[in-house]
Amino acid sequence: MGLVVQKYGGSSVADAEGIKRVAKRIVEAKKNGHQVVVVVSAMGDTTDELIDLAGEVSPVASGREFDMLLTAGERISMALLAMAIKSLGHEAQSFTGSQAGLITDSVHNKARILDVTPGRIQSSVDEGNIAIVAGFQGVSQESKDITTLGRGGSDTTAVALAAALDAEVCEIYTDVDGVFTADPRVVKKARKIDWISFEDMLELASSGSKVLLHRCVEYARRYNMPIHVRSSFSGMRGTWVSSEPPGGRGGQSGQGEQSMEQALISGVAHDASEAKVTVVGVPDKPGEAAMIFRVIANSEINIDMVVQNVSAATTGLTDISFTLPKTEGRKAIGALEKAQGEIGFDSLRYDDQVAKISLVGAGMKTNPGVTATFFEALSNADVNIELISTSEIRISVVTREDDVNEAVRAVHTAFGLDSDSDEAVVYGGTGR
Amino acid sequence: MGLVVQKYGGSSVADAEGIKRVAKRIVEAKKNGHQVVVVVSAMGDTTDELIDLAGEVSPVASGREFDMLLTAGERISMALLAMAIKSLGHEAQSFTGSQAGLITDSVHNKARILDVTPGRIQSSVDEGNIAIVAGFQGVSQESKDITTLGRGGSDTTAVALAAALDAEVCEIYTDVDGVFTADPRVVKKARKIDWISFEDMLELASSGSKVLLHRCVEYARRYNMPIHVRSSFSGMRGTWVSSEPPGGRGGQSGQGEQSMEQALISGVAHDASEAKVTVVGVPDKPGEAAMIFRVIANSEINIDMVVQNVSAATTGLTDISFTLPKTEGRKAIGALEKAQGEIGFDSLRYDDQVAKISLVGAGMKTNPGVTATFFEALSNADVNIELISTSEIRISVVTREDDVNEAVRAVHTAFGLDSDSDEAVVYGGTGR
Numbered sequence: 001m002g003l004v005v006q007k008y009g010g011s012s013v014a015d016a017e018g019i020k021r022v023a024k025r026i027v028e029a030k031k032n033g034h035q036v037v038v039v040v041s042a043m044g045d046t047t048d049e050l051i052d053l054a055g056e057v058s059p060v061a062s063g064r065e066f067d068m069l070l071t072a073g074e075r076i077s078m079a080l081l082a083m084a085i086k087s088l089g090h091e092a093q094s095f096t097g098s099q100a101g102l103i104t105d106s107v108h109n110k111a112r113i114l115d116v117t118p119g120r121i122q123s124s125v126d127e128g129n130i131a132i133v134a135g136f137q138g139v140s141q142e143s144k145d146i147t148t149l150g151r152g153g154s155d156t157t158a159v160a161l162a163a164a165l166d167a168e169v170c171e172i173y174t175d176v177d178g179v180f181t182a183d184p185r186v187v188k189k190a191r192k193i194d195w196i197s198f199e200d201m202l203e204l205a206s207s208g209s210k211v212l213l214h215r216c217v218e219y220a221r222r223y224n225m226p227i228h229v230r231s232s233f234s235g236m237r238g239t240w241v242s243s244e245p246p247g248g249r250g251g252q253s254g255q256g257e258q259s260m261e262q263a264l265i266s267g268v269a270h271d272a273s274e275a276k277v278t279v280v281g282v283p284d285k286p287g288e289a290a291m292i293f294r295v296i297a298n299s300e301i302n303i304d305m306v307v308q309n310v311s312a313a314t315t316g317l318t319d320i321s322f323t324l325p326k327t328e329g330r331k332a333i334g335a336l337e338k339a340q341g342e343i344g345f346d347s348l349r350y351d352d353q354v355a356k357i358s359l360v361g362a363g364m365k366t367n368p369g370v371t372a373t374f375f376e377a378l379s380n381a382d383v384n385i386e387l388i389s390t391s392e393i394r395i396s397v398v399t400r401e402d403d404v405n406e407a408v409r410a411v412h413t414a415f416g417l418d419s420d421s422d423e424a425v426v427y428g429g430t431g432r
Numbered sequence: 433m434g435l436v437v438q439k440y441g442g443s444s445v446a447d448a449e450g451i452k453r454v455a456k457r458i459v460e461a462k463k464n465g466h467q468v469v470v471v472v473s474a475m476g477d478t479t480d481e482l483i484d485l486a487g488e489v490s491p492v493a494s495g496r497e498f499d500m501l502l503t504a505g506e507r508i509s510m511a512l513l514a515m516a517i518k519s520l521g522h523e524a525q526s527f528t529g530s531q532a533g534l535i536t537d538s539v540h541n542k543a544r545i546l547d548v549t550p551g552r553i554q555s556s557v558d559e560g561n562i563a564i565v566a567g568f569q570g571v572s573q574e575s576k577d578i579t580t581l582g583r584g585g586s587d588t589t590a591v592a593l594a595a596a597l598d599a600e601v602c603e604i605y606t607d608v609d610g611v612f613t614a615d616p617r618v619v620k621k622a623r624k625i626d627w628i629s630f631e632d633m634l635e636l637a638s639s640g641s642k643v644l645l646h647r648c649v650e651y652a653r654r655y656n657m658p659i660h661v662r663s664s665f666s667g668m669r670g671t672w673v674s675s676e677p678p679g680g681r682g683g684q685s686g687q688g689e690q691s692m693e694q695a696l697i698s699g700v701a702h703d704a705s706e707a708k709v710t711v712v713g714v715p716d717k718p719g720e721a722a723m724i725f726r727v728i729a730n731s732e733i734n735i736d737m738v739v740q741n742v743s744a745a746t747t748g749l750t751d752i753s754f755t756l757p758k759t760e761g762r763k764a765i766g767a768l769e770k771a772q773g774e775i776g777f778d779s780l781r782y783d784d785q786v787a788k789i790s791l792v793g794a795g796m797k798t799n800p801g802v803t804a805t806f807f808e809a810l811s812n813a814d815v816n817i818e819l820i821s822t823s824e825i826r827i828s829v830v831t832r833e834d835d836v837n838e839a840v841r842a843v844h845t846a847f848g849l850d851s852d853s854d855e856a857v858v859y860g861g862t863g864r
Contacts, residue, residue, distance in 0.1 A: 016488035023489075050508065056448035057455075058515035065518065068526050069511035072504040076482065079501035083490035086497065094500050099576070120576075144531070144552075 002168040003035040003125065007135065007158035011175050012232040013077050014044030022173075022232060023084035026130060030090055035125040037165060039135045039158040040081055042073025063108045067137070067148045071096070074134035074154075082132045093124050094132040098146065101164075102138035102157060110150030113157075113219075114141055116164035133161060152213030159216050163223035170225055172212065173232035178239030179204070179211050181267040181417040186405045189418035192238070193266060195245045200266040200360050203394040206304075207358035208271030217241065264363030265370070265415045270408050272355040272401050274304060275329045276387065278321040279336065281346025289320060291343050292336070299335045301328045305356070305389040305396060317346070321387055323398065326352050354386065355404035358396040359411060365392050377414035383407040434600040435467040435557065439567065439590035443607050444664040445509050446476030454605075454664060455516035458562060462522055467557040469597060471567045471590040472513055474505025495540045499569070499580045503528070506566035506586075514564045525556050526564040530578065533596075534570035534589060542582035545589075545651075546573055548596035565593060584645030591648050595655035602657055604644065605664035610671035611636070611643050613699040613849040618837045621850035624670070625698060627677045632698040632792050635826040638736075639790035640703025649673065696795030697802070697847045702840050704787040704833050706736060706755040708819065709764055713778025716750045723775045724752060724768070731767040733760045737788070737821040737828060749778070753819055755830065758784050786818065787836035790828040791843060797824050809846035815839040 006026060013019050022040075030036050050069050054061035078094040085092035101117035124131040135154025140147050149156055155172055162170035179201070180190040196204075198221035205214040211229055220227050220241065230238025240246055282288050289308065296303060304323045324332055333350055336343075357378075364370040374395055378385060383406060387398040399407055412418060438458060445451050454472075462468050482501050486493035510526040517524035533549035556563040567586025572579050581588055587604055594602035611633070612622040628636075630653035637646040643661055652659050652673065662670025672678055714720050721740065728735060736755045756764055765782055768775075789810075796802040806827055810817060815838060819830035831839055844850060 016485065019489050053448065053508070053512060054515060057451050057512050058519040060519065061515065065511045065514040065524070065526055068514070069508060072507040072511070075504040075507065076485070076501060079497045079504070080485060080489050082497040082500070083486055083493065087490040087492065092497070094497055096578075146528075 001033040003037065003165055004029060004169055004171060005037045005039060005158050005162035005165065005167045006171045006173060007039040007154060008041065008173045008232060009154065009175070010041040010044050010047070010077075012173055013040060013081065016080075019043075019077070019080050019084050023081060023088055025173075025232065026081075026085060027088050027090050030130055034168075037121055037125060037131045037133060037161060037167070038081065039133050039154055039161060040074060040077050041135045041154045042070075043077045043080075046073040046076065064145050067108050067146050070148055071134065071137045071146055074136060078132045078134050082130075085130055085132075090130060091128055092130040092132055094134070095120060095124070096134050097137035097157065098139035100131075100133045100161065102160065103141050104138035104147045104149070106140040106142050106145065106147070108145075108147055111138060111140065111147035113138060113149070113160050116160050118161060118164045121161070122165060133157065152215050155213060155216035156219055159220045159223070159225055159227065163219070163225045167225070169228050170220065171228045171230060172216075173230060174211065175231065175233065176211060177231045177234065177236055178229050179209065179241070179267070181265075182408050182412045183209075183270065186270070186408050187268070187412045187418075189420065190412065191417060191419045194237075195240045195242070196266050197362055198241060198243060199393060200362055201241045203358070203360040203391070204267055204269050207269035207360060207394065207396060208273075208356065209267070209269045211239075212241065264367055265359060265361035265417065267360055267417065268408050268411050268415075269358045269360060270355055270404050271358075272404060273326060274323040274354065274356060275326045275350065275352035276321060276323050276354045276398060277329070277332055277336075278319055278349040278351075279343075279345045280319050280349060281315075281317045282320055283344055284316050284318045288343065291339070292320060292345075293322075295335050295339045295343070296322075296324075296332055299328075299331050301325075301332050301335075305387060305398065307387045307389060323354070323356065323387070353401045354398050355401045355407075356396055356398050357404060357407050357411065358394055359415070360394045362393045364395070371395060373414055374411060377410045378407055381406050381410035383410070433465040435469065435597055436461060436601055436603060437469045437471065437590050437594035437597065437599045438603045438605060439471040439586060440473065440513075440605045440664060441586065441607070442473040442476050442479070442509075444605055445472060445513065448512075451475075451509070451512050451516050455513060455520055457605075457664065458513075458517060459520050459522050462562055466600075469553055469557060469563045469565060469593060469599070470513065471565050471586055471593060472506060472509050473567045473586040474502075475509045475512075478505040478508065496577050499540050499578050502580055503566065503569045503578055506568060510564045510566050514562075517562055517564075522562060523560060524562040524564055526566070527552060527556070528566050529569035529589065530571035532563075532565045532593065534592065535573050536570035536579045536581070538572040538574050538577065538579070540577075540579055543570060543572065543579035545570060545581070545592050548592050550593060550596045553593070554597060565589065584647050587645060587648035588651055591652045591655070591657055591659065595651070595657045599657070601660050602652065603660045603662060604648075605662060606643065607663065607665065608643060609663045609666065609668055610661050611641065611673070611699070613697075614840055614844045615641075615702065618702070618840050619700070619844045619850075621852060622844065623849060623851045626669075627672045627674070628698050629794055630673060630675060631825060632794055633673045635790070635792040635823070636699055636701050639701035639792060639826065639828060640705075640788065641699070641701045643671075644673065696799055697791060697793035697849065699792055700840050700843050700847075700849070701790045701792060702787055702836050703790075704836060705758060706786065706788060707758045707761045707782065707784035708753060708755050708786045708830060709761070709768075710751055710753040710781040710783075711768065711775075711777045712751050712781060713747075713749045714752055715776055716748050720775065721752060723771070724777075725754075727767050727771045727775070728754075728756075728764055731760075731763050733757075733764050733767075737819060737830065739819045739821060755786070755788065755819070785833045786830050787833045788828055788830050789836060789839050789843065790826055791847070792826045794825045796827070803827055805846055806843060809842045810839055813838050813842035815842070 082092040082094040103115040104111035226242035514524040514526040535547040536543035658674035
């Protein structure tokens, strides 16, 4: 048996009890014959408490010193976890991101990993230790300063280490059982997904699924590192995210194990964190859209969907709509208003009572009936569609925020994803 | 103006207000034209809270992981302090012990400093930054693991850094105004000492004075680094600890500044943390004392005073008494009882209701009346003496614990140390 990397989030190690429970689970993997490397986040609310403290001493909490401060959180959890493991009679050593060889660029608070040189970790596990590594942090190649990786950083640390150590799998432990076909709080009949491809997981992540962040999945895909997302509170199998189903594409184990064949549709995601901006009366000529999105980009705002209708023949004017995080709404409107003379549009509309519903599945590439079924389901549920945007393996629509739960349930049922249905794998439609 | 190292303890940075107050004081030194390097301890109770957490996950809190845990405390305080300084418009960078070049041996929880390579600190201050360094921690030369220096470690960090950076002075900020001629809680008329030699300070520290620990003074003496102990709550001049008085031995500034000439007697220290063990009826022959103290040493107990009386001519037996920390009493008695047959003594007496009073001053070497005055003062105060031990510049006695405050006051007055007396400098006696 080879090396596994396990990652535990802050809610799994929120207190001494949690740390002891996680320690037992880690020791189990070791007893099963694996070499074990563990990536751990800061305990529960530690990071928030440190951020509050920073706010008390300084109005601007950012940069080099903020990273130095926040990394204290993982230092505490990893040392405690190592102690808990030792008290179970197994050897453990904890390592900071710097000691573990997580080399990053110098962009404090949201550094990117440039390289992983896990020599000390490899030596430690080769000597029989369980290695505990601080998530979320690294050391900058240039200045040798401590950096943090920003949101989702601990998951990314785990995947990057797993890749560098040539691990069998990167297990991400969380407080849910895995990735579901829809948010179980909205869709009671949502099913846990046994296996999902990197591509579908990337689309789900960028469409509002919170279990894994886009950045971590992207890293895993680049290095072809299988991820197993599972609960730290149960021993259940969770969701495998990998290029091929365990056992090979289309393989059936026939041993009572669930089929790992990919369903036509992986799941339905939704996201109510975005707002919609419509630029009304844009002259329909080359360069107009470019001007609008240059203005937005210069304000460092990330946009999501972009839709442009054909122009009205009578006026030569068109409307351009796009979605963006609600938190960036004010900034975007301000920037566009300032540039109105230069761009030459009529007016702006801003709407933050919207939500996005996305259907994701590589299967839809070759199943042309999917789009029709999707729109029929929404129509039957009396949900009005305001924007549509599609990719090869995803369809997204924007609706009223009030309609979103109903819409997700309707689509989930229409594609046979409900847990009492047999249709999921065998669905095939006609005419997308 | 040159470089100064300032050290702030946990009580000075216990909360956001404290951190902001300390930040202002640091910026003042910078504005006065100094290069400033700051060594900081963990905030208030942070270290105790971390120790409690460790106790919750593991019965044995020690070793490598315990050091990793505890060093999180300074990481938090130093990052916050750097932020607070930046918000005052000055540049600051924080550094871990490892980044600051504090190289230690591999003895976790009480590592010794082997070398200081402060290249990054020097560069940082040369670039105009205020450098903030985590106290109490280093990195082991051999294993590259994080170590802590044990009790008094932050003071030692400050002195070691000051020596390596060739600083003008190492300022130790604390919650008292300096070193006093006696504990001001016991002796209301205790005086702040303006200057004291390394040697006298070492004797005071090992006799119960808590302001500076022995280890830090020893380090300062070895590298001849002046220490200025002063309050972080006032701008007052504190106590200088150095080989020569500022301005030269015997020099008088005559500019309204207080004389820095060393008094005959530096101060009176007391210590009620020790117990007394008497080994009764030891055969008075070579090797007996060695056997007793080998037994104690093998139990890793540090002893303080040792006294042996002449043996009674009739029996050929003698008594050997020694003092040791009360916390080690049970262990010492156990070890001696086990070895009773081998050593061949009659019985053991254990007494933890004792206290030690010490008079310290290099002046006593050449003033033979000191011992007599000391004993007369105790006698006049009706204090009975149980043990006596002397060094060149110190006399210590053990008395009943109940008598200790009265004894300290009597000695303090007898040597003209009271703050309304003129005698301190001019005292001279006859016949020690």
